Amino acid sequence: MGLQKPRVAIVGATGAVGNTLLDLMTERGFEFESLELVASARSAGRKVAYSGEEYTVCNLENFDFSNTDIAFFSCGTPVSKRYAPVATSQGALVIDNTNAFRMDKDSPLVVPQVNGKILRKRPRSGVIANPNCSTIPVARVVHELDKAYGLKKMIVSTYQAASGGGLTGIEDLHKSVGDILNEGKAEDAHAGRFPEPLGYNVIPAIDVGLETGFTLEEQKILQESRKILELPELKVSAHAVRVPVVNGHSESVYFETEKDIASADEIADLIRNGEEVEVYHQGAEIRYPTPVKVSGSDFVHVGRIRKDRLEQNAGWFWVVSDNLKVGAALNAVQIAEKVCAFAREEV
């Protein structure tokens, strides 16, 4: 059957994104010929119940991808670097959720709602890269603004949830909050997943530092936005911050455009044009989503839409989305759905 009804392997099936991917495939009725769950040696052999069947998790080290049409990878960058080429050489199409291939010129970086048309063609590398969880929601919103105004610049500050650090990130948030409530001492509560205890705190750096003084997370928002939006000159500057939220990344985005903006209502109407976007806007009223409210949603949620007071070609919005779904697993599934739909069209 091939890509019309693919044989699927999920590498990293026991992690936070892998779990969400499995849930989403059921929810969305993603049709597959066969499913195999794959993970590192540590998790191999575990039994996972899924959709009424029991699966034994396979060991990635000796997994054979020659019977796989689509392999989802979400096991971290080093694992993808090593094993995605194995999978593609054995004939699988890889949809990779890590940073390993995002800036590779032979691997498209895809947000289906923005540049999904690329998926008609099998990528030269055999890998389709899934963007960073902070880039996806912003790209989806500004894509609509770019079409109308021409996007020139974005200044982004993030408010990222513990789940961005995986299941251990969530555990560590709960542990540090619990320790503080029990002991009253935040600094002793440091559990280790983040560089500082996250409970009742904010940590203004995510991922490793680069020579520029920016972090890798901040650089991703710049480089990936340019690639996805096909705006190689776009100016993007970001500051990435972890906040004590369980799940749901929020971002405050200031943007500048080529053309002048008429009003906040005009911005809101443009953003409403996007697929699967919920807009919180009613004139000058203060309306917005919060991560507690939208965690679990398949939509991108946008509020606090306003035109700048001093510049005619500038504005703000606040975007919140479920980082495990919209920012990771859902985007990956939507890539697969689109690949399969294109394959069926061609038959």
Add this chain to the structure above:
Amino acid sequence: MGLQKPRVAIVGATGAVGNTLLDLMTERGFEFESLELVASARSAGRKVAYSGEEYTVCNLENFDFSNTDIAFFSCGTPVSKRYAPVATSQGALVIDNTNAFRMDKDSPLVVPQVNGKILRKRPRSGVIANPNCSTIPVARVVHELDKAYGLKKMIVSTYQAASGGGLTGIEDLHKSVGDILNEGKAEDAHAGRFPEPLGYNVIPAIDVGLETGFTLEEQKILQESRKILELPELKVSAHAVRVPVVNGHSESVYFETEKDIASADEIADLIRNGEEVEVYHQGAEIRYPTPVKVSGSDFVHVGRIRKDRLEQNAGWFWVVSDNLKVGAALNAVQIAEKVCAFAREEV
């Protein structure tokens, strides 16, 4: 003795800022001739122990300011609007911690480390305004950058603590976190001080909404920065967000300058010139303060200092300070200290 050794009244003595003000006066050895604690009818009559003496809280409604040299007000904007004119007409110099007089042209808006020289002259209105807690730390940092480069623009996103909502704000944060841990349902945990439950959440709006779509808090950062820095054309655009932190406001600040910036090290050296500023910077290493670490400090703490990658005249910093102290009570005490010091010089 007059202002050389003033008779002091603290209006709002039983609130979060009032408590902090009393602590700071002791810590800093602020010399006064007499002290009176004043509050609304609800708190009047309460006994407050302070520095080995017991004080009975007076009722603001019938308080006589004619024996007061300096009256600190931190009881909310409506109270200041009504009673500060009473105090000044009875001869007191008012140091007001609310929004009531900040944009009044006859009332200077003072951050002693930035524009303290204004305090040599008694203000025409009799009121010295203490800026907003989000404005003070940013103004102190960018003042140093403005002297060297000429400041053109700031884009600010805030990460503001529950204590900015007073003692009830802190209680509400604890209550909503407790409710979530016990019940597992964040949305039922809404305690009322903030528009949404704050535990494990972020709320992207502070203070009332304006016709511009910005909130009053965001407008304050623009208007107050211009007044304090004496830069009436300065472009400032802000987004104010409440985060589930007990105490300590953080802000991510992107700035643009007239002159080009040589390096992050140069920015860091300039910021180090500021009074009572702690700078976290060592080449390209990722260094920063967090609110948990600096809550309780009398300093402004600055990290994540970097030059922009794409613009020669732009950069970022992350600033954290104790909003009850640096952002409110400490600035008020430092205003009083400077007023008294100038008065002693003149004798």
